[in-house]
Amino acid sequence: MSESAVTKLIGIVPGVLWVVFATVVFCVLRPAIVAQLHRMQSLRTPFGEADFATNMTLIGEAAAQSQAQTGVSVTIRARRAAVSRLDHAADIVRGGRILWVDDHPEWNRAMVQLCERVGMTVDTARSTDEALGILCPHGYDLVITDMRRGDDGQAGESLADEMERRALDIPIIVYAGHFDPRAGVHPAFFAYTTGVDGLVHYIVDVMERVRFSEAV
Structure with missing residues (x-):
């Protein structure tokens, strides 16, 4: 060589x-x-691609309903981010219990179905009195309420006041078509939002705190 x-x-x-x-x-x-x-x-995709697609359809329906009421749209990207977070938080939200207070429950149908699909229980009430008749200190992890019911533009705050008087220490999320924080925010409100994507994120936030408090 x-x-x-x-x-x-x-x-x-x-x-x-x-x-x-x-x-x-x-x-x-x-x-x-x-x-x-x-x-x-x-x-x-813990729930699988088919379930993810169904959840995207539901949040899309909810976004369309919200836009019809408020004129504010939620982008596909924001919807996908919300559903992805809900998807990844499957073990956290599963078993959670929500009381949803709204005099027009039909407007929330798609969001209720979305919550139920990920293993949460959602009960509904049309008025403050009906909600207070259902609530008990350890019965629910979260209350979602609108702000205006009928002629009462502060129905959400009235519910929060009554819950405080009865020592019902349950996080409250205000989900309303129109909410102006400049008018003041009740100290009992965990959060407020006008968008379905924000609502999903706040639900996960509350359930993360619930699971953490159960673990300590």
Whole structure:
């Protein structure tokens, strides 16, 4: 073998060795890599692609209903982000209990179905009196209320006042077509929103706190 051939061979050997080394490492780590990829895929859609698509349809219906009432639209990206978070929080929200107070429950049908699809129980009430007849200190994890009912533009605040008087320490989310925080925000309100995406995020926020308090 000529000297030039030997020189070329010496130059090729390191590259070949690196290829062999990389192949060996991949073969050794392949099971762990595949398992990690499967885990990441399951984290993306715990409920499955079909369920994710159905949840997107429901939040789309809810967004359309909300837009008809408020004129404010929710982008597809914002809806997808909300459903993705709900999807990833499956174990957190499952088993949660909501009391939804609204004199027009038909406007919330799609959102109620969405909550129920992820394993939550949703009861409804049309008035403050009906809600107070249902509520008990440990019966619900969350109350969702509108602000105006009939001629009462402060019905949501009245509900919060009555809950405080009865020592019903339950987080309250105001979900209303029109809400002006400049007029003041009741201290008992956990959050307020006019959008379905914001509502989903706040529901998960409340349930995260509930699960944390149960764990300590």
